[in-house]
């Protein structure tokens with residue numbers, strides 16, 4: 061019998077091999093989070109004993125946690141992957157930040173624009189990402205091969221039907237495909253697989269005493285980028301991160317989970333969805349949908 | 358998801374859930390039959406909705422003037438988008454119970470239904486067809502069932518919903534069941550189950566209904582958790598489309614791909630298409646953290662691996678590895694049933710791209726033989742297919758393709774067509790045997806008298822007629838277990854008992870077949886497999902003739918038994934596992950076979966020098982060491998009712 065995780069793994073490997081074979085210049089977007097770790101691990105498996113036949117690209121906003129940069133450089137080097145880092149240098153030089161611009165606009169500059177520019181710079185015709193359908197309502201209908209027009213935008217009407225395991229990666233000059241090889245995985249599946257395959261992840265996922273500001277329900281990590289409002293005081297709280305984004309826009313959760321098993325046990329009991337801890341989604345209802353149309357994942 | 362606290366229980370949980378299987382299902386129903394409510398109820402009652410999501414759903418329900426949670430809102434995302442005019446083919450949802458992981462392909466019911474439903478059904482193990490108990494079978498029901506059968510979904514579950522609106526009356530349910538069976542038979546749908554439910558009240562979704570004491574069957578979730586899908590993949594015909602070459606150094610050349618069907622082992626012969634060159638499998642590899650040499654002894658359908666061969670062959674992307682005696686047709690002309698999925702109608706003059714497995718070529722559509730009127734389930738004259746139309750056509754490709762019929766092989770019998778101008782996916786196709794009539798698919802003309810709709814191989818007496826006449830549903834009791842586990846002894850006693858109870862029954866054992874029908878077969882792995890295949894075919898004929906069969910064979914591998922199950926039919930196949938331990942069997946050793954095996958005189962002896970794969974979910978497990986013969990037989994009689 062093939063277990064469900066073997067099935068998911070097989071399917072993801074199949075998709076990555078299709079990408080490698082169908083496109084001229086594919087890239088794997090690497091965000092340093094747990095989903096990216098799984099993606100990278102699967103890529104290693106898919107082409108073993110050969111090398112991963114495409115580069116990784118990290119869209120860096122400059123606001124990532126220091127632990128993420130350290131992990132990124134060390135891990136990608138250890139598996140011999142080619143890493144490209146792309147930043148919207150102009151916006152960064154202009155001091156673009158979520159406090160002055162709002163989360164949406166800031167994301168638009170540092171993530172969406174940077175991503176589109178980065179893809180253009182290297183002329184990539186396919187970009188794989190670690191998004192999953194169970195993450196957010198608007199992703200439930202996303203294709204595995206998601207078509208983008210010449211402006212990198214997602215247009216619902218031009219999405220292609222996907223039947224069986226036949227993926228259509230044909231594009232005209234300038235058009236591209238975003239590929240989501242772990243579409244069918246859930247958050248729990250990802251953790252379970254990390255556990256089984258002993259996949260390295262950024263230590264921020266594990267509980268530790270961290271300096272945070274308690275703002276309502278949220279724990280805001282304090283570091284050079286984060287703003288502390290007047291009257292707020294930081295304190296040390298035992299906490300961890302459920303998802304990793306930019307430090308000003310990612311909340312921590314109180315937790316004692318110091319191992320992958322603990323994290324899984326915690327997930328079974330806390331029973332809140334993972335995006336609830338990401339400040340970014342609290343902007344406005346349906347905000348993901350808009351970001352996606354504009355070219356964000 | 359269930360509560361877990363201590364470290365110990367989480368490790369146990371991880372171990373258990375690592376062994377879970379997966380079920381993919383799709384849903385179909387007309388607008389307002391209660392599909393959203395049903396899905397909401399299923400997710401809610403199986404505790405698959407997170408608390409923050411539940412809170413937000415509750416708030417939205419209250420906003421809409423409801424005092425309790427409006428279950429249909431769980432899948433509300435789809436509806437809202439539909440209202441905004443956004444096209445959604447399929448939304449995928451993920452949930453789990455301790456027994457299984459589920460992927461639900463949820464398709465909204467509107468005009469684009471054929472395309473959407475076909476997409477969702479293309480990978481489904483089960484399709485749930487929803488019927489409103491007040492309305493019974495409507496045109497949509499037939500249409501959905503037809504699409505499911507066209508897409509080769511192995512089984513259907515008919516959920517008769519809104520039973521609360523018909524006072525939970527049994528006769529309403531029974532009548533719908535009867536009506537449905539009458540037309541399902543014409544579609545060639547074999548495995549259909551029925552469950553009376555109320556999605557709104559939660560009857561028989563996750564909790565057994567108190568209002569319908571007359572129903573003794575499974576709840577919806579029990580059905581989904583237990584339905585057996587491991588034999589759905591074709592495990593007989595090995596097909597390995599090569600996706601890419603792994604060639605890191607001069608001394609390693611591997612072929613990467615996923616088995617579309619079948620099983621392959623190290624050392625077995627393979628044939629490469631299209632070069633027609635033969636070689637042997639040298640290694641089967643998959644990188645693994647636990648298994649340091651990264652080697653597997655075998656791979657089966659749906660597994661992604663890397664295969665290396667003994668010889669250097671001309672194999673590249675698009676080549677296919679198969680077995681020498683079992684190759685698909687290599688052809689440029691073929692016929693298919695095609696569902697058109699684009700707003701631009703079919704253009705006979707266009708040279709479409711075809712994607713079949715990992716192969717790509719150009720095709721011309723040489724003829725549209727006929728279209729199908731999906732509401733009347735009848736044929737209409739051919740012509741350019743338009744969005745959501747289905748038709749049978751002849752195609753001609755520029756390069757040979759490796760073709761299996763969709764009916765024989767769901768993994769290699771499908772393709773898509775791509776528009777050469779804008780590269781949109783415009784159609785999905787299912788390859789047909791040219792000779793085969795698509796009666797099963799079509800139910801031909803629903804107007805014609807029934808006798809004309811019989812399959813050509815059957816006579817005027819149907820299996821069900823025999824069963825009624827003999828008052829007996831013929832089944833095959835497939836005994837598996839080690840040598841000395843008591844298969845023959847129990848089988849004989851059981852046969853005698855059934856015979857005494859006036860039940861037509863016949864015992865098939867190794868000897869009575871090996872001395873006649875199978876005397877050309879030896880004891881190689883291949884011959885053993887063939888032996889069992891023939892046994893299963895014979896059992897099937899007996900069953901069709903109305904006679905129950907008891908088969909007593911070691912049948913050591915899951916694959917052997919699954920093949921038998923597939924041939925005989927899931928609903929007639931009863932797996933009886935003689936679970937007597939190896940230790941006891943060896944102690945008994947009535948024919949001194951174990952002794953000889955231990956001394957190396959008998960090679961490949963199951964349990965000693967060849968593996969025995971115990972059934973995971975047998976219908977009955979009998980330990981002859983713990984029970985008397987009578988007790989064993991009594992246990993079997995209980996399930997033979």
Ligand SMILES: Nc1nc2c(ncn2[C@@H]2O[C@H](COP(=O)(O)OP(=O)(O)O)[C@@H](O)[C@H]2O)c(=O)[nH]1
Pocket residue numbers: 386387388389390391392393394395429518519520521522554555556557558
């Ligand atoms: N009485 C009753 N009403 C139901 C049941 N299931 C659904 N409904 C109602 O039927 C209507 C349509 O249901 P909905 O789930 O939105 O249907 P959909 O269009 O198939 O998704 C809603 O008002 C539901 O509350 C049921 O089992 N019993």
